Amino acid sequence: MTNYNFPIPNTFGIDAKAKLFIEYYSLDELRQVLKEHKGERILHIGQGSNLLFTKDFDGVILHSKMARARFLDDETVEAQNGLRLDDLIAQLTDMNYCGLEKLSLIPGEVGASAVQNVGAYGCEAKDVIVRVHTLDVETLKERVFTNEECKFGYRDSAFKHELKGRYIVTSVVYKVKPGDATKTREEIIETRNGKLPKVGEVGSAGSFFMNPFVPEEQANALLKQYPDMPHFASPQGVKIPAAWLIEQCGWKGKTLGGAQVWPKQPLVIVNANNASAQEIMELAAQVSASVKEKFGITISPEVNYI
Numbered sequence: 449m450t451n452y453n454f455p456i457p458n459t460f461g462i463d464a465k466a467k468l469f470i471e472y473y474s475l476d477e478l479r480q481v482l483k484e485h486k487g488e489r490i491l492h493i494g495q496g497s498n499l500l501f502t503k504d505f506d507g508v509i510l511h512s513k514m515a516r517a518r519f520l521d522d523e524t525v526e527a528q529n530g531l532r533l534d535d536l537i538a539q540l541t542d543m544n545y546c547g548l549e550k551l552s553l554i555p556g557e558v559g560a561s562a563v564q565n566v567g568a569y570g571c572e573a574k575d576v577i578v579r580v581h582t583l584d585v586e587t588l589k590e591r592v593f594t595n596e597e598c599k600f601g602y603r604d605s606a607f608k609h610e611l612k613g614r615y616i617v618t619s620v621v622y623k624v625k626p627g628d629a630t631k632t633r634e635e636i637i638e639t640r641n642g643k644l645p646k647v648g649e650v651g652s653a654g655s656f657f658m659n660p661f662v663p664e665e666q667a668n669a670l671l672k673q674y675p676d677m678p679h680f681a682s683p684q685g686v687k688i689p690a691a692w693l694i695e696q697c698g699w700k701g702k703t704l705g706g707a708q709v710w711p712k713q714p715l716v717i718v719n720a721n722n723a724s725a726q727e728i729m730e731l732a733a734q735v736s737a738s739v740k741e742k743f744g745i746t747i748s749p750e751v752n753y754i
């Protein structure tokens with residue numbers, strides 16, 4: 449019988465355990481761990497702020513304690529995977545460097561910022577990432593991916609598809625420039641604190657769904673019926689905010705067991721009262737089914753189900 453003894457950190461506050469949870473402090477240690485656990489199921493996590501553990505994890509969870517950053521020159525900074533992205537941005541801002549400030553207060557670590565291509569306020573990680581350093585889980589060799597090779601998309605990268613599970617992001621090189629970002633950072637922190645659940649206070653994984661893109665004809669037909677519908681033209685199609693669609697379906701503040709659609713921002717599902725992963729998944733399924741029924745639009749989860 450398998451023993452699941454190790455609680456897995458996750459911002460949803462889901463009680464899930466793994467067979468093993470290992471933190472490493474150097475690349476050599478990481479190589480050693482990978483050698484020792486070759487053939488076992490491995491999942492590398494950051495802060496667990498975009499994960500929904502639907503059951504205990506039958507394998508080894510890895511987490512980096514490498515959390516340093518250094519300037520390579522006046523325009524680039526290399527940060528290790530385990531550094532909290534917002535700590536990096538805070539340090540850069542203090543040192544009078546700008547470029548990443550719109551990503552302020554996004555939970556999670558540097559490693560995942562590249563995997564997820566995190567974004568907010570019109571800026572995405574891909575806009576500031578120069579290259580991504582990785583370790584190949586099979587050969588234990590380092591490999592560097594250029595920005596193009598990462599195939600970044602909306603909350604997406606090759607690390608979520610063809611490279612998934614094969615490479616551990618070990619550090620990310622971001623481009624920065626001298627400049628005062630204090631005001632932008634403060635404004636963003638205030639706005640985010642006003643509408644998003646605070647990590648450590650209310651369990652969530654941030655936006656549960658991605659914003660859908662629909663063909664122009666479909667958007668035009670919907671606009672005849674819903675003239676107030678917010679919409680944004682883009683090369684991928686017309687983007688419609690998922691939060692608006694969910695709100696129109698009457699979900700704001702609604703609960704299912706311990707799970708709730710966050711009253712201040714309906715794109716977020718929270719663990720309001722000891723929710724199980726099944727309750728969160730069921731609420732998400734009902735939300736997306738009702739959006740499909742009312743608008744004919746499919747909304748997909750941004751959160752990774754494990």
Ligand SMILES: Cc1cc2nc3c(=O)[nH]c(=O)nc-3n(C[C@H](O)[C@H](O)[C@H](O)COP(=O)(O)OP(=O)(O)OC[C@H]3O[C@@H](n4cnc5c(N)ncnc54)[C@H](O)[C@@H]3O)c2cc1C
Nearest residue numbers: 493494495496497498555556557559560566567617653654
């Ligand atoms: C309150 C709240 C607000 C949020 N707001 C935003 C927002 O505005 N914009 C946004 O984009 N996201 C947002 N998120 C989602 C989340 O912050 C991001 O997805 C973040 O990148 C997750 O980082 P993490 O370190 O917690 O990664 P995890 O959730 O632990 O992991 C995410 C994925 O990355 C993989 N991974 C992690 N580290 C590595 C590594 N070193 N190498 C390879 N793979 C790795 C994991 O296996 C997993 O597939 C929010 C979340 C919360 C809770």
